[in-house]
Amino acid sequence: MLIGVAFAVLLWAISDANSSTSARRASRTALVEVGAMEQVLLDLETGQRGFVITKRETFLQPWHKARTALPAEARRFAESATSPEQRRTAEQVTRGVESFPNDYSVPLVEMVRRDDPAASSLKRTTEGKQRVDALRAQFDQYTADEREQLAARTDAAGTNSRQAVLAAAVGLAASTALVAVFTVLQHRAVVRPVRGAAAAAEELAGGDLSMRIPPSRVAEIGALGTSFNTMAASLQDSRRRIMDNTEAVHRRTARDLHDGAQQRLVSLMIGLRLAREMIPETETAATDLLDQSIGSASVGTKLTVGGEE
Incomplete structure (x- = not known):
């Protein structure tokens, strides 16, 4: 039972350590995905800004690529969330990023193509900057929360690793002690009486019929x-x-x-x-x-x- 408990604790510690390692891997994946999602936003913003300033279609190439990649990146970003709170934040950020091209960037590009003077107005520029700044703030908050969770999971993984090593050491020590105690008890209860019986049998065979074996609890x-x-x-x-x-x-x-x-x-x-x-x-x-x-x-x-x- 002692060995079983020790190994059960060891298995629990190993399982917990594996869970912590998986959680750390998930946090790193989430950080990669939030970076990719933010890059999509930056490509949308810089592409449409360059086109507004220069009116050259070549500046819209990263903008087009970002719009094409946005659905897949949004899905991976939402799926990489490591907690319900982070998932809600990711969904909110995703709606904001999807809203940026649909509600602001695409209409602005069309206005530039029509040579609408309002495209370069202060109001339009300020609106775009406010949208991007708000989304960047959300990205920063999401990243900070994820890094905090990663640090906590790293500490938990270290603690679980130490617990696994401690459990293994305790299990090994308990097993060794149990084997030692069992050996001593076996020697006292079995080996010593059997040797005494063998010696008594030799004395009996030698002619000493008064030889007797003391009683045993076994x-x-x-x-x-x-x-x-x-x-x-x-x-x-x-x-x-x-x-x-x-x-x-x-x-x-x-x-x-x-x-x-x-x-x-x-x-x-x-x-x-x-x-x-x-x-x-x-x-x-x-x-x-x-x-x-x-x-x-x-x-x-x-x-x-x-x-x-």
Whole structure:
């Protein structure tokens, strides 16, 4: 979510910067168009003034070109307006420029062609100058307003660019911090317990059945620890039972071996004594051998009894 918010802010800043750049481009286009429109007015005014003074048709060439270009220039000028206020001003200026040739310049040219003395009168000259000055003032105001908007949009574009860089830096820092925190948490919650489980498994394989894994808050690691501890406890119980059973078998075997050997030695000693009594005293060699055997059996019996005790 943090990365998503950071990139959303970054996209917003980039979009805003693009909008500011487009607005600046539109303002520059509007300034170009207002210059072109003003040039049309100047061509109309200078062409008809030169013709009025010299009465030579060659001076009307820029005047004719300006009249031909006026509709297209007026349309581009109105379309280039960057705000509703500027559009209203552009429409007003356009009406004034269109009115100049229709209401003043064309009739004045026709009067000069007819050699009407009123064409060069002070009234006509003053009217033309007033029209042109009024239109130039409107052009100047329009240009000043557009330049002010361009400056504001330039500042906004710079601010948006800085915001985009800041958003990118914040997003990168947040992403890095998030990755670092996630790595630390993963190491604590997963890597360390897994390593502990591996070490415990090695100890268990080495014979230490008392090894246990401490509980974990991570569900998967906790389940692994529970299974490991259950297995270790089962193995420990099994080994205890095996050792107990083995010890019991050893005790029973020892007892059986002890009791059986003692009985055989007693039986052997009794048999030897009976054989001794049955041999005459004259058989000294046989009697001596029997006496030694009876003594050995007696010693073995005493050792057996002592071992039992």
